[in-house]
Amino acid sequence: MNVKPVKIGFLQEGQTLPIDRLLPSKSINSTLRKGSKYAAIMASVKEVGLIEPPVVYPVKGNPGKPKQYLLLDGHMRVDVYKALGNTEIFCLISKDDEGYTYNHKVNRLVPIQEHYMIMRAIENGVSEERLAKALNVDIGHIRKKRDLLNDICPEVVALLRDKPVSTNGLRALHKVKPVRQIEIAELMISVGNFSPLYTFALIAATPPDLRLGNIQDKVSRRINPEDMARMQREMESLEQGVREVEESYGPNMMHLVLARGYLTKLLGNSRVVRYLSSHYQDILGEFERIIQTSSMEK
Numbered sequence: 648m649n650v651k652p653v654k655i656g657f658l659q660e661g662q663t664l665p666i667d668r669l670l671p672s673k674s675i676n677s678t679l680r681k682g683s684k685y686a687a688i689m690a691s692v693k694e695v696g697l698i699e700p701p702v703v704y705p706v707k708g709n710p711g712k713p714k715q716y717l718l719l720d721g722h723m724r725v726d727v728y729k730a731l732g733n734t735e736i737f738c739l740i741s742k743d744d745e746g747y748t749y750n751h752k753v754n755r756l757v758p759i760q761e762h763y764m765i766m767r768a769i770e771n772g773v774s775e776e777r778l779a780k781a782l783n784v785d786i787g788h789i790r791k792k793r794d795l796l797n798d799i800c801p802e803v804v805a806l807l808r809d810k811p812v813s814t815n816g817l818r819a820l821h822k823v824k825p826v827r828q829i830e831i832a833e834l835m836i837s838v839g840n841f842s843p844l845y846t847f848a849l850i851a852a853t854p855p856d857l858r859l860g861n862i863q864d865k866v867s868r869r870i871n872p873e874d875m876a877r878m879q880r881e882m883e884s885l886e887q888g889v890r891e892v893e894e895s896y897g898p899n900m901m902h903l904v905l906a907r908g909y910l911t912k913l914l915g916n917s918r919v920v921r922y923l924s925s926h927y928q929d930i931l932g933e934f935e936r937i938i939q940t941s942s943m944e945k
Contacts, residue, residue, distance in 0.1 A: 658740040661700055666729050666736055669703060669718045675726040683783070689727050690783035701725050703738045716740075758814045759807060762795045769793065791818075800825035806832040807841075816846035823850055827857040910934050 679685055691698065701721025708715055718725060719741055728736045768778055775793070779786040795814065796804055798821045807817070812835065820828045831849045835841050913919055914934060923931035 658742070661737055661739045663735050663737045664703065664716060665713075666725060666734055668713055668715050669701075669725060669736075669738075670706065670715055671718045671722055671725070673722055675722055679723070680726070685723055685727070687783040688723050689730075691781045692724070692727050692731065694777065694781035697724065697728070697737060699724070700737050700739045702741050704741045704743065757809060757811050758792075758795060758817055759804060759812075760809070762792055765789060765792050797821070800828055803828045803832045806836060810836065810841055812841040812846070813843045816841065816843045819843070819846055819850050822859055823853050824857050824859060827853050907938060911938055914938065 675685075699721070701724055702719045703716035704719055706715045706717050716738070721738075725736060765778065769775065775786055775789045779789045782789070791814075795817055799817065802825075803820065806829070820831065823831070831846065834849060835845065838845075914931075920931070923934070
């Protein structure tokens, strides 16, 4: 098996570059400078310095003139550095001049990963007050992130650790027992829906024996007992349907692969094709459609 070598997207060592040699590919206007994201970057740079270097690509210029660099990512960080009176900034040097290529490879933090980062910082001696100041948030926000996984069973954390489940959705799982937490996490993954509303609906439809106390939230307060009972029945039916699909997916896929392979071989026989074309054109058309559309790669 031939394995293609992985191409490195950046030079292995970054460089400290003059800010005036960076060519921005977009502008930072006054509206962006007044936003919360800009304020958070400003607070972080002031408190702990530059964490994620900007990404640049060297531009071919005229010999004898200072080399310039196209700024691919990190426009706000560069603007903040410049606003703080800095004339130089440490950058990563990209081998590709496409900003999309770089940003497409970035995996944004999900709430559980953010929780672990905050916990690691606290364990390494960074105070909650300093974290709040560096991130430009209230200390209560840091404490909520710190306590995010309290009363959530380890199986659910393992299932959702890299999923885009919302912070509010995770907190809502505290209202149900661990076995129900696992069921809800598995349902979210099965249908690919990690929205807070879907999570709240699953929690509201949780049978009483799987709840922790009375669930009093915005969803349950607006639903009368009859509608709640109907929602529970519908959710139970949905959960059963999802489980049946999961259980039958493997065997059905295997049968489809075998059937497609058989039909491919069958229609490879010219005598069979001529016979079907003369007597059973509809069946031949269906066989051909199955072969063409049942791609196992999709």
